Amino acid sequence: MAAMKIKVAIASDFLSAFSKIPRKQQNKVMDFIDKFRDNPMSPGINYEKINAAKDTNLRSVRIDNTYRAIVLSPEAGNVYLLLWVDHHDAAYDWASRRVCNVHPETGSLQVIEVETTTVTETKAIPAPEQPVGMFAEIRDRQLVSLGIPETLIDLVRTINDEDELDAMSSRMPEEAYDALVMLAAGYSVEQVDQELVAASAEAVDTADFAAALETPDSKRRFYVVDDEMELKAILSAPLEKWRVFLHPSQHKLVNRDWNGPVRVLGGAGTGKTVVALHRAKWLAQTRCQDGRKRVLFTTFTRNLAADIKANLRKICGEETFSRIEVTNLDRWVSEFLRKNGYEFEIDFGRRTGPLWEKALTMMPSDLGYEPSFYREEWEQVIQPQGITTVTDYFKAPRLGRGTRLNRKARKEVWAVFEEYRYLLDENGLREPDDAMRDALQLLDQKGHDLPYCAVVVDEAQDMGHQAFRLIRRLVPDGDEVQNDIFIVGDGHQRIYRHKVVLGQCGVNIRGRSRKLRINYRTTEENRRWAVGLLEGVPVDDLDGGADDQKGYKSLLHGEQPAVHHFKTAKEESDHIVSLLKECEANGQELSTVCIVARTNGILEQYKAELEAAGIKTHMIHRGEAEKRSVTGVRLATMHRIKGLEFETIIVGSVNEGIVPFSRAVTNTDDPVVRKESENRERALLYVAATRAKRQVVVCSYGRASQFIQTDN
Numbered sequence: 001m002a003a004m005k006i007k008v009a010i011a012s013d014f015l016s017a018f019s020k021i022p023r024k025q026q027n028k029v030m031d032f033i034d035k036f037r038d039n040p041m042s043p044g045i046n047y048e049k050i051n052a053a054k055d056t057n058l059r060s061v062r063i064d065n066t067y068r069a070i071v072l073s074p075e076a077g078n079v080y081l082l083l084w085v086d087h088h089d090a091a092y093d094w095a096s097r098r099v100c101n102v103h104p105e106t107g108s109l110q111v112i113e114v115e116t117t118t119v120t121e122t123k124a125i126p127a128p129e130q131p132v133g134m135f136a137e138i139r140d141r142q143l144v145s146l147g148i149p150e151t152l153i154d155l156v157r158t159i160n161d162e163d164e165l166d167a168m169s170s171r172m173p174e175e176a177y178d179a180l181v182m183l184a185a186g187y188s189v190e191q192v193d194q195e196l197v198a199a200s201a202e203a204v205d206t207a208d209f210a211a212a213l214e215t216p217d218s219k220r221r222f223y224v225v226d227d228e229m230e231l232k233a234i235l236s237a238p239l240e241k242w243r244v245f246l247h248p249s250q251h252k253l254v255n256r257d258w259n260g261p262v263r264v265l266g267g268a269g270t271g272k273t274v275v276a277l278h279r280a281k282w283l284a285q286t287r288c289q290d291g292r293k294r295v296l297f298t299t300f301t302r303n304l305a306a307d308i309k310a311n312l313r314k315i316c317g318e319e320t321f322s323r324i325e326v327t328n329l330d331r332w333v334s335e336f337l338r339k340n341g342y343e344f345e346i347d348f349g350r351r352t353g354p355l356w357e358k359a360l361t362m363m364p365s366d367l368g369y370e371p372s373f374y375r376e377e378w379e380q381v382i383q384p385q386g387i388t389t390v391t392d393y394f395k396a397p398r399l400g401r402g403t404r405l406n407r408k409a410r411k412e413v414w415a416v417f418e419e420y421r422y423l424l425d426e427n428g429l430r431e432p433d434d435a436m437r438d439a440l441q442l443l444d445q446k447g448h449d450l451p452y453c454a455v456v457v458d459e460a461q462d463m464g465h466q467a468f469r470l471i472r473r474l475v476p477d478g479d480e481v482q483n484d485i486f487i488v489g490d491g492h493q494r495i496y497r498h499k500v501v502l503g504q505c506g507v508n509i510r511g512r513s514r515k516l517r518i519n520y521r522t523t524e525e526n527r528r529w530a531v532g533l534l535e536g537v538p539v540d541d542l543d544g545g546a547d548d549q550k551g552y553k554s555l556l557h558g559e560q561p562a563v564h565h566f567k568t569a570k571e572e573s574d575h576i577v578s579l580l581k582e583c584e585a586n587g588q589e590l591s592t593v594c595i596v597a598r599t600n601g602i603l604e605q606y607k608a609e610l611e612a613a614g615i616k617t618h619m620i621h622r623g624e625a626e627k628r629s630v631t632g633v634r635l636a637t638m639h640r641i642k643g644l645e646f647e648t649i650i651v652g653s654v655n656e657g658i659v660p661f662s663r664a665v666t667n668t669d670d671p672v673v674r675k676e677s678e679n680r681e682r683a684l685l686y687v688a689a690t691r692a693k694r695q696v697v698v699c700s701y702g703r704a705s706q707f708i709q710t711d712n
């Protein structure tokens with residue numbers, strides 16, 4: 001009779017515990033895991049019962065004289081789970097307060113912290129006749145159906161507000177907390193069920209731990225080890241949990257076929273990039289079987305593309321990695337055009353700027369519009385719609401523009417655009433939007449068969465109409481086509497001018513739009529402060545609808561962001577220097593701190609002042625991946641820091657005239673455009689603050705920005 005295959009899995013908590021023990025013991029744990037993986041029943045492994053444990057399936061295993069691992073080996077089935085590792089006493093204490101159960105409704109494997117006084121296996125505390133607390137409206141049966149362990153129902157009934165809910169979070173399985181957060185945000189049981197609970201088709205066998213390991217909720221905390229190389233990679237960076245443990249809402253997006261383009265929204269730090277990375281890996285591994293085809297992973301900025309490449313390397317084997325091409329879209333376009341003999345230079349404003357000024361000499365004097373009006377018209381109407389003739393301009397919708405233009409006025413205004421196009425031609429130049437349109441035309445004319453089976457798009461909120469029209473053309477379209485386009489983005493973080501309605505670009509996401517809500521990066525305190533910056537700002541969902549931040553939550557907690565105001569620039573920079581010295585004194589590497597400012601000029605000043613104070617700095621440049629090995633405090637503009645993350649973020653010079661940057665908002669007399677520019681400036685501050693994993697410090701001097709409330 002063939003032996004039943006043994007399943008060995010590692011818990012996410014085990015990795016956290018593993019990361020905290022000394023290197024020497026880590027090596028011993030690795031040796032133990034090797035032995036354990038080979039044969040958990042090997043006579044060389046000594047399982048000891050834990051007398052104080054409530055869960056009789058828990059055992060301790062000796063690592064050396066002082067360290068113990070905690071293992072679950074249920075009586076039935078050939079399953080072994082590595083749960084924890086610590087000093088002998090601490091490990092025993094941990095085990096004595098935990099039970100592992102298969103949830104009777106969702107079938108997921110849950111590790112529950114038991115407080116002997118409040119929670120018992122059978123409900124010792126009689127429920128009050130009328131349920132109380134913030135979940136009073138929801139019946140016990142409904143709570144259980146959403147993944148709350150039966151043993152925690154009485155605890156849930158004691159919760160009166162969000163703070164109390166947060167305080168309980170470590171006592172419950174993540175899915176139970178997620179469900180309660182959504183209920184607290186006002187979602188109905190049905191909505192939570194639809195969004196979070198993976199329906200179990202069959203009745204759950206609560207003794208079948210092997211089956212339980214296969215549920216999405218179990219996969220967020222248990223990794224079934226079947227590949228030695230992958231295991232070694234995981235143990236070498238145990239805290240980079242995103243590599244293996246996906247939240248079910250992330251998992252659901254990654255490992256499946258989609259009958260067309262998908263759009264995933266989510267506030268800053270909700271793991272959109274992580275999802276996009278895993279999606280690209282899954283596609284390359286399982287759906288890109290034609291050896292000539294690749295997955296194209298495209299971003300808006302070059303910095304992020306460099307980071308994506310580095311991260312894909314961490315989760316993909318060589319072969320899978322070779323089937324993914326990572327590039328920012330502008331770069332893809334310029335390379336494609338160059339290979340096809342394009343005779344124009346693509347310019348990002350340096351050379352086209354003076355031509356624009358020249359074209360403005362054609363401004364009709366009788367209409368009375370400011371020069372900024374023409375620029376906005378060009379960027380918001382002409383370029384997104386690819387208008388090249390006055391006839392098309394007559395018919396063009398001008399959504400979002402504050403002023404009306406009749407046919408006669410349009411004809412007069414067109415003179416400026418016509419002149420500008422003429423000057424571009426004469427100088428052999430093209431704007432990026434033109435280049436995208438030209439690339440699209442070339443593809444249509446020549447009928448290019450591109451080597452892509454799918455496109456994954458990150459930072460979608462900053463890509464405009466021409467970009468998405470092109471993306472649509474990069475992979476086949478049609479009713480039968482699956483998995484063609486996977487888009488992640490967040491309208492709250494739009495910091496460039498582009499705005500898109502996907503449906504107008506031929507990208508139909510109907511029925512395939514999803515949202516991520518758990519913030520993995522920053523603390524709830526930082527998240528709330530940052531979200532406050534965008535209060536009242538209308539945010540779109542990239543497809544013509546509205547988006548909001550309802551039901552978002554961070555799993556981490558910490559200090560409130562510190563907002564300091566100073567009289568002079570010198571006082572501010574002295575404060576920043578003393579903050580950095582304090583970080584160093586507390587053992588924090590300065591490479592985990594980033595100073596962010598609105599302009600490069602301001603950063604140059606900080607750089608000079610910090611270096612004069614003996615603090616090493618490192619400026620983050622365009623197109624660079626973050627290199628952790630380079631020492632020194634980081635300096636980055638609000639645009640450049642997008643997509644990155646640091647332990648501490650210090651946002652400096654948040655002064656009147658700088659945030660919002662006066663040149664960016666006063667340069668127009670159109671109230672609609674002005675408001676939009678101001679909102680983009682708010683988004684810049686939101687992006688900067690949400691890059692912090694732990695600490696946010698916001699400084700200003702002179703007159704503080706209208707966006708912040710200062711301490712004096």
Ligand SMILES: Nc1ncnc2c1ncn2[C@@H]1O[C@H](COP(=O)(O)OP(=O)(O)OP(=O)(O)O)[C@@H](O)[C@H]1O
Binds near residue numbers: 241267274
């Ligand atoms: N399943 C996960 N487990 C652990 N950590 C995760 C998980 N998903 C994401 N993270 C971590 O959360 C942080 C934010 O993730 P990511 O950069 O993917 O978010 P994002 O939504 O793309 O953020 P932003 O839009 O702000 O750039 C990263 O540190 C990432 O490693």
